[in-house]
Amino acid sequence: MTAGVEETVAAARVGDALSVKDLVVTYGNRRDPLRAVDGVTLAVPRGQALGVIGESGSGKSTLVMAIAGLLPTTSGTVDIAPRDGDLAPAARSVGRGGQVQVIFQDPMLALSPSLPIWRSVAEPLAPGNLRVPARFRATAVELLGQVGIGPELADRRPAQLSGGQRQRVTIARAVAAQAPLIMCDEPVAALDISLQAGVLRLLDEMRRTRDLTYVFVSHDMTSIARIADQVGVMYLGKLVELGPTRAVLREPRHPYTQALISAVPTVSLQARARNRTLLPGEIPDARRPPSGCRFRTRCRFAQDRCAVEEPTFGPGEAHQVACHFWPEIKDAATP
Ligand SMILES: Nc1ncnc2c1ncn2[C@@H]1O[C@H](COP(=O)(O)OP(=O)(O)OP(=O)(O)O)[C@@H](O)[C@H]1O
Ligand code: SF4
Ligand SMILES: [Mg+2]
Numbered sequence: 001m002t003a004g005v006e007e008t009v010a011a012a013r014v015g016d017a018l019s020v021k022d023l024v025v026t027y028g029n030r031r032d033p034l035r036a037v038d039g040v041t042l043a044v045p046r047g048q049a050l051g052v053i054g055e056s057g058s059g060k061s062t063l064v065m066a067i068a069g070l071l072p073t074t075s076g077t078v079d080i081a082p083r084d085g086d087l088a089p090a091a092r093s094v095g096r097g098g099q100v101q102v103i104f105q106d107p108m109l110a111l112s113p114s115l116p117i118w119r120s121v122a123e124p125l126a127p128g129n130l131r132v133p134a135r136f137r138a139t140a141v142e143l144l145g146q147v148g149i150g151p152e153l154a155d156r157r158p159a160q161l162s163g164g165q166r167q168r169v170t171i172a173r174a175v176a177a178q179a180p181l182i183m184c185d186e187p188v189a190a191l192d193i194s195l196q197a198g199v200l201r202l203l204d205e206m207r208r209t210r211d212l213t214y215v216f217v218s219h220d221m222t223s224i225a226r227i228a229d230q231v232g233v234m235y236l237g238k239l240v241e242l243g244p245t246r247a248v249l250r251e252p253r254h255p256y257t258q259a260l261i262s263a264v265p266t267v268s269l270q271a272r273a274r275n276r277t278l279l280p281g282e283i284p285d286a287r288r289p290p291s292g293c294r295f296r297t298r299c300r301f302a303q304d305r306c307a308v309e310e311p312t313f314g315p316g317e318a319h320q321v322a323c324h325f326w327p328e329i330k331d332a333a334t335p
Pocket of ligand 3: 185
């Protein structure tokens, strides 16, 4: 880690709900390890949302699962600050002693197909019970009401709901768990476009009214722009850019971020042609990342130094970028 990143994390410590330092998560065996998350450092202030973007395979899901404590970490630290009045960890369920909940792209991963939805919502209220006692029904129905699911639907099974309704149920369940930190891994990606805005609005409202902190993974820049206060950009297990959402999306500094943003679907054929030039080829094999800057094999600005020296974040400012030459190439931004 550079001194710059150290300074940023230390400075953001007071009031941070989440602080991740030098996190490494490895798959595979010792002889052929795959460092899916390779030295990630970040901090999320309480009540804010960090958006995480990056191509498929860049390590986004691995990062959120490791933060949630659902994957073992190889090294590094994850600190989650409890809120005043949070329940004692022993009284709650799931990730990191109940401090983290995860909302997945597929709501069925969090819901039991055979249970009426009110019971799935109430489960975190009654940890350790094989069958949720009926006395928790009223609270579950109230929570369902808060996410726009009426009491007439409370006894339905998940299969009897629409995709959007199911995702609302998982949000109610996450809220019921009273975890201060919620990991959202592509929570609206499987939904019809007409339902996405409603679920995003709900997530945003829950965050504000319940003092929640989010890490929000998405391929969709529109969702990121709507919900995230800051954005982290991942490439081959590393953060290559991190900063306030507006700055990262409007004035991306890293050539990779520039390419990702310009690749947002557009009807312009000219823009599509340009995207192919900006981000050529496939993401390399994560088991054997390129030396120096991992992005160099696809970077049109790469120079000799990029093959031998790994760029690091610096120098401790709010909008950070890991590229040796970003000041010279920032004018190439084409969002
Ligand atoms: N269980 C696993 N065992 C081995 N390798 C894995 C495992 N899960 C993920 N990987 C690898 O780790 C890397 C990161 O995967 P990850 O699922 O975190 O990416 P992602 O950014 O979430 O991708 P996507 O956008 O497709 O969801 C990839 O190279 C992937 O092939
Ligand atoms: S360090 Fe070099 S290869 Fe990496 S993004 Fe910057 S210019 Fe491209
Ligand atoms: Mg993923």
